[in-house]
Amino acid sequence: MTTDAQHGDIIIEREYHRRFVYASLEQFPRPWLDALATEVNGWLQDVRDRNSMGLFWASDMDSLAADRAFEISRRRDGGRFISPSAFRHTLANMDAAGMALTLHITGPVMTFSIRNNGNEAERSARRWLAARRISAAITVAEAAVGTEVESAGAERARYSPEVSASITRYVQARYLRLASE
């Protein structure tokens, strides 16, 4: 447990870092979401009030994998077999929504698209906490290796849907709460 330097009353209660490697874009979302849900669920075992808890999510992928899957279904056989289930996931907030559903977080769920501008999810969570609009937050940032989300010093890697070699992603999650709560 550490105390936030900028806002002295925000505590980093728990933290999670993990690197995920995939063979293709299509493999991408499920394994890391499942691993993260298991981890965070453990953090929240004793937390009863999830109305005042927010989930803050940042990704540099948005819903690109789902966009691609849905687009393939649109183009197949003249669009006769468009997939409604694929469409459901073509919004950038759907991974966060799935996590909120799993963890039963009923406070604000915010999703940010990031590129090289760092972990906006955590910055937003700290604003909500500092303004006392929530009492706790789960922050999740998921990005390519080489972004600010990745731990310092790791080797930079690129990703592309057509690259058959590895796609490396980095996930960071935190459980923040107000010290006064």
Add this chain to the structure above:
Amino acid sequence: MSTGGCNLNSEPSIPDGETTLLRGLGIWAPNYPSVEALCTPLFSDSPGAAPEACSRAATGDAATMWPEMMEAIINGVRGWDVDCGGCPLIFATAKGDIRRTLHTIDRNDDPLPTLADDAAAIANACGLDGEVIGISTACTSSLAALCEADLLLMTKPSIRRVVVVTADVASAFVCDGFQSLRAVAPAGVRPFDQSRGGLLPGSAAAWCYVERDGGKRDDLRLLGWGFANDAAHLTAPDSQGRGLRAAIFSAMESARQLPRDIDVIIAHGTGTAFSDAMEAGVFAEIFPHRPPLTAVKGLLGHTLGASGMVELAIAHEMLGRQCVPPIAGLDRSCYPGIDPVHGRPRVPVRPIRTVLKTASGFGGVNAAVMVGRRDR
């Protein structure tokens, strides 16, 4: 009853007399390139019905729509008489420039463009070199952006103002998606009508800057806001409306107002059976005084993430005109306990001081924003 977990007693102190103001608010939509152009039919006796957004998108109009929107945004932002150069920009969208994304996938280009790239492109085109934030919370995106702007001003005293921009396009991608879900209205959008049959995707952009000061009488003031998640279903609204209810109570707490203080409601009003029923139930329960209720999507279509901010521009007009526009497409409401305005614009019995705008979307997101004007 959940109140969204807001704790008023410990909210940061705000200098006396200062409120958060939405200034320079402009909109663009294919048939309504300004607030004025939209309000002319909206406040008329026969506001008409949503354009056939889906069919137009499918025939290729959406191809030119994003550039047109960007041009409108750039002109709007550059037309302000304040310096926003170093201010943060928050760009809100549900799908952004999806055509560019698909084009890039087709060409196997790398990296694939994301919403953050759209945000950076807008900042660059508008000459804004401050922090850039891309936010995407489905149909609540632009309301979320305004609230994030308020939080930035509240928690970072060095920030004087924040630019908020939103845009979404009824692309063939989006229209096909809603059609695959069987959510598209076969014959026009009819929010809260007994014959409502679904939504029609629409396209729109909106822009404003948010700052804090004493404000003028005509300024649109952000009185309070709240967000809550259903955590019930990925795409369908919670049938009990728990998330929307919590968001509304959170907004009222932050505005230090009570349900009876709400003078008008601008509902999300998509025209889909589940969403309309959920909203009507929540409004009937929270607001027994039955404030006039209106909705805009019968005229404009569902402009996705942009809809919230576009509809706040209409709230501003309502506060100025002291008049509530009728719901386009509404003939006979089938929901008890609410007072949807239909047929002709209505001048309410009591003055319009506070307008509640709500939105809900995929992922179980719910937003409530309260706006008003200074009385004198």
